[in-house]
Amino acid sequence: MNAISVNSLQKEYQVFNRKPGLWGSLGSVFWREWNNIKAVDSISFQIGEGELVGFLGANGAGKTTTLKILSGLLTPTSGSVEILGFKPWRREREFQKRISLVMGQRTQLWWEIPAQETFRLNQAVYGLSDKDYQESLGELVEMLELKDYLAVPVKKLSLGQRMRAELAAALLHRPKILLLDEPTLGLDVVMQKKVREFILDYNKRWKASILLTSHNMDDLTALCRRVLILEKGKLIYDGNLEGLVRRYAENKIIRIVFDGDVPASQIAAIGGTVDSQKTSMWVSVPRAEISKKAALLLSSFPVADLTIEEPSVDEIVRKIFSKS
Amino acid sequence: MKKYLRAYLISLQETLQRRSSFVMDRLGGIAVMLSLYYFWKTLLWGHPSFLGYSYSQMLTYVLGMNILRSFALTGRGWELVGEISSGKISSYLVRPMNYHGYALALDLSQKTVHLFAALLEIGALLIFFHPPFYWPKSITAFFLFVGALMMASLLFFFLEFLVSSLAFWTSESGGPLFFFEIFIQFAAGAFFPLNVLPRLIQKGLSFSPFPYLVFLPINIYLGRVSRGQALQDLFISGVWAVVFGAASVWVWRKGLSIYSAEGG
Amino acid sequence: MKKYLRVWWKMSSMSLMAQVSHPLGSLGFFLGKIVRVAFFFAFIIAIFRHVKSLAGYSLEETALFFLTFNIVDISAQILFRGIYNARRAVTEGDFDFYLIQPCPALFRLSLTTFDFLDALTLLPVLGVTLGILHHLSASIFSLRLLLYLLLTLNAVAIASSFHIFVAGLAVRTQELENTIWIYRDIMFMGRFPIEVYGPMFQLVLTFVVPIAVMTTFPVRAFLGLLSWEWIAYSFFLSITLLGFSFWFWENSVRQYTSSSS
Numbered sequence: 001m002n003a004i005s006v007n008s009l010q011k012e013y014q015v016f017n018r019k020p021g022l023w024g025s026l027g028s029v030f031w032r033e034w035n036n037i038k039a040v041d042s043i044s045f046q047i048g049e050g051e052l053v054g055f056l057g058a059n060g061a062g063k064t065t066t067l068k069i070l071s072g073l074l075t076p077t078s079g080s081v082e083i084l085g086f087k088p089w090r091r092e093r094e095f096q097k098r099i100s101l102v103m104g105q106r107t108q109l110w111w112e113i114p115a116q117e118t119f120r121l122n123q124a125v126y127g128l129s130d131k132d133y134q135e136s137l138g139e140l141v142e143m144l145e146l147k148d149y150l151a152v153p154v155k156k157l158s159l160g161q162r163m164r165a166e167l168a169a170a171l172l173h174r175p176k177i178l179l180l181d182e183p184t185l186g187l188d189v190v191m192q193k194k195v196r197e198f199i200l201d202y203n204k205r206w207k208a209s210i211l212l213t214s215h216n217m218d219d220l221t222a223l224c225r226r227v228l229i230l231e232k233g234k235l236i237y238d239g240n241l242e243g244l245v246r247r248y249a250e251n252k253i254i255r256i257v258f259d260g261d262v263p264a265s266q267i268a269a270i271g272g273t274v275d276s277q278k279t280s281m282w283v284s285v286p287r288a289e290i291s292k293k294a295a296l297l298l299s300s301f302p303v304a305d306l307t308i309e310e311p312s313v314d315e316i317v318r319k320i321f322s323k324s
Numbered sequence: 325m326k327k328y329l330r331a332y333l334i335s336l337q338e339t340l341q342r343r344s345s346f347v348m349d350r351l352g353g354i355a356v357m358l359s360l361y362y363f364w365k366t367l368l369w370g371h372p373s374f375l376g377y378s379y380s381q382m383l384t385y386v387l388g389m390n391i392l393r394s395f396a397l398t399g400r401g402w403e404l405v406g407e408i409s410s411g412k413i414s415s416y417l418v419r420p421m422n423y424h425g426y427a428l429a430l431d432l433s434q435k436t437v438h439l440f441a442a443l444l445e446i447g448a449l450l451i452f453f454h455p456p457f458y459w460p461k462s463i464t465a466f467f468l469f470v471g472a473l474m475m476a477s478l479l480f481f482f483l484e485f486l487v488s489s490l491a492f493w494t495s496e497s498g499g500p501l502f503f504f505e506i507f508i509q510f511a512a513g514a515f516f517p518l519n520v521l522p523r524l525i526q527k528g529l530s531f532s533p534f535p536y537l538v539f540l541p542i543n544i545y546l547g548r549v550s551r552g553q554a555l556q557d558l559f560i561s562g563v564w565a566v567v568f569g570a571a572s573v574w575v576w577r578k579g580l581s582i583y584s585a586e587g588g
Numbered sequence: 589m590k591k592y593l594r595v596w597w598k599m600s601s602m603s604l605m606a607q608v609s610h611p612l613g614s615l616g617f618f619l620g621k622i623v624r625v626a627f628f629f630a631f632i633i634a635i636f637r638h639v640k641s642l643a644g645y646s647l648e649e650t651a652l653f654f655l656t657f658n659i660v661d662i663s664a665q666i667l668f669r670g671i672y673n674a675r676r677a678v679t680e681g682d683f684d685f686y687l688i689q690p691c692p693a694l695f696r697l698s699l700t701t702f703d704f705l706d707a708l709t710l711l712p713v714l715g716v717t718l719g720i721l722h723h724l725s726a727s728i729f730s731l732r733l734l735l736y737l738l739l740t741l742n743a744v745a746i747a748s749s750f751h752i753f754v755a756g757l758a759v760r761t762q763e764l765e766n767t768i769w770i771y772r773d774i775m776f777m778g779r780f781p782i783e784v785y786g787p788m789f790q791l792v793l794t795f796v797v798p799i800a801v802m803t804t805f806p807v808r809a810f811l812g813l814l815s816w817e818w819i820a821y822s823f824f825l826s827i828t829l830l831g832f833s834f835w836f837w838e839n840s841v842r843q844y845t846s847s848s849s
Contacts (some may be wrong), residue, residue: 348770348773351769351770351773352769352772353775355774355776356773358785359776359780359784362786363642364642366642366784490612493826494610494616498616499614499616499620500612500613500616501616502616503616503619503623505620506620506623506624510627515631521633565606
């Protein structure tokens with residue numbers, strides 16, 4: 001059964017030209033000039049129960065808009081979205097109890113008081129019994145190593161500690177659907193790793209369906225077997241990471257180790273981009289010409305070792321991002 | 325000197341551009357003025373005078389309050405509190421200028437705009453409502469009033485600066501400033517002439533700097549204070565301004581040292 | 589209902605905790621409010637040492653007008669404190685959390701920062717009001733008292749509708765944080781009975797910005813000076829305004845969820 005099912009989803013924003021000043025803004029309450037912007041352009045995808053999917057795209061490609069539609073914050077212009085049988089934008093209480101949205105740069109924690117107070121508030125908001133709350137809290141505190149920070153005012157927490165507390169606040173009600181917008185934004189490498197491990201752990205433990213956006217390649221390679229790529233509001237790829245490489249890598253990389261020095265300029269005459277490091281060189285060559293070029297390299301230079309590699313996912317994605 | 329003039333001019337434009345908050349400020353003042361104008365008008369109906377104020381003097385007191393509120397009792401206290409708690413203040417401190425001077429320049433530009441607005445409002449009120457307006461009996465009284473107005477403005481600037489600086493200690497809260505703003509409007513006579521109050525409180529207030537902010541300047545205008553007395557009042561308010569000027573600089577330095585010790 | 593009470597209680601105690609974390613600041617706000625009520629009250633008493641009546645009302649009656657204004661004003665602030673931060677809640681994303689969580693967003697937005705200190709300022713006002721009501725009427729339980737109570741509640745309802753409207757504006761335009769201050773500024777006029785103002789203003793304050801209905805009518809009803817037509821008008825007005833403001837709120841949220849980015 002699909003946990004999330006999206007069919008030809010469209011979202012057009014009507015952005016109005018703001019007029020300056022008090023009277024301008026008062027007037028704009030009643031009449032405005034509109035501009036249409038297509039943020040999401042007929043996209044369809046399904047996400048199964050327990051699936052962990054990465055959501056990629058350049059800034060403004062429509063990722064956040066889609067997440068907001070899925071969480072019920074935005075009403076789509078057309079198309080259908082069904083999450084666990086609910087239509088998100090109706091914001092039914094039963095639906096809201098099953099999802100959660102975490103935004104890396106926004107917080108629901110109260111700033112001046114300890115995070116555990118916000119947890120308690122969420123207990124009341126989600127109507128959790130004391131037993132469920134304690135159980136859920138105990139688990140999250142352990143998984144996120146939050147024990148020492150529960151009683152510290154949020155403003156005194158480091159960014160990493162705060163993000164973990166944020167996750168705990170968002171997951172106390174054990175949502176089956178978790179939407180994460182840049183969950184590792186601004187965290188140091190160690191903290192990123194911890195957050196990733198937690199997300200994976202939560203996903204396994206509760207068979208929760210998770211959709212996450214990130215600009216951080218490590219997030220995607222560590223967490224998501226499947227990725228969705230958006231470009232200018234259109235879904236341009238839906239599949240696993242390896243497939244992504246096959247589809248988008250036009251070139252392969254020949255790695256050569258020479259016996260002695262070979263000037264980079266001579267190699268450049270044969271292959272594409274050259275990256276050199278003392279006696280090792282990387283030459284980027286179109287797929288079709290790979291064997292021809294490799295033979296040419298072997299016959300023309302003192303080669304000690306030669307391997308043919310696929311470009312890294314990182315590079316591919318960076319290329320996709322830079323394109324749009 | 326030139327850079328302060330520059331700050332004054334830039335801030336003048338800024339005040340005019342942020343029209344909505346400016347209009348809001350004025351609306352508040354107009355509501356207070358109209359309320360009290362009608363209040364006294366009704367109260368004095370059929371009375372020749374009240375506490376020694378003639379009918380026209382009392383109504384002129386209300387209009388004068390609008391001038392004093394606009395020129396003396398306005399400042400950038402909330403901006404300062406905001407800048408202290410957000411840490412924005414440090415970006416000013418690295419610049420080669422005296423922050424007090426800079427703040428005074430910005431303050432003056434706001435006061436200028438508000439003064440003109442107040443004069444316009446009073447003009448409109450005079451045209452539409454024809455209140456009996458009290459014109460000063462002599463040109464000297466008028467100039468003494470202008471002097472008192474300037475002094476009041478400077479004194480308020482230092483007082484407000486002092487209270488706003490407390491934000492260094494109250495961590496992100498303008499509570500002291502809120503209290504100060506409300507208290508000073510009563511204690512200075514910006515809601516009603518202080519003669520209304522019981523004698524004991526009047527006596528107590530006369531030993532404080534507050535009456536020099538609104539009550540005394542208007543009374544000088546209304547000719548209820550002799551020339552000698554007015555000069556003496558001007559002198560005393562000058563002394564207060566020096567005292568609070570020094571205090572505000574001291575507290576400011578103290579606050580900054582705490583601020584930099586904690587690293588913002 | 590029980591759930592809302594729990595959420596409200598939790599939020600209130602949290603904002604109390606936040607206040608306690610900077611006591612000097614909170615003390616300033618509290619004292620400021622107390623001083624404002626106390627000074628005006630002292631002013632009215634002081635005035636009456638020199639005159640016998642204001643627009644035909646005695647000291648006790650004038651004081652009752654002033655106190656009623658404060659009851660309405662403070663109650664609205666207690667209920668809708670969060671509205672003063674509505675724009676910030678919207679632009680900083682707090683409002684998004686309110687929308688996706690299973691608890692009405694307006695409820696969260698308004699009561700987010702319930703202020704115990706505000707509630708504390710209401711106590712002395714209520715105390716003195718009770719004293720004056722007792723002084724002015726022979727028997728405690730009377731139709732007039734009932735009308736006074738109902739019309740005061742009615743006034744709180746009208747104040748609520750303004751606040752809800754402003755919350756709607758904040759969600760809709762993500763600007764206009766100042767709008768609520770227009771309300772507060774004009775409300776200043778409610779401190780005195782509207783007979784004080786000229787006939788033109790009386791009309792405006794009755795029909796355009798119904799401050800008279802909020803602060804003058806309850807007292808007039810108590811003094812037996814308000815005809816049933818005006819009482820009917822008062823209730824009609826609050827129902828209409830509340831209805832409109834709720835509609836406007838819902839509509840604004842719908843706009844928000846279909847057009848904001």
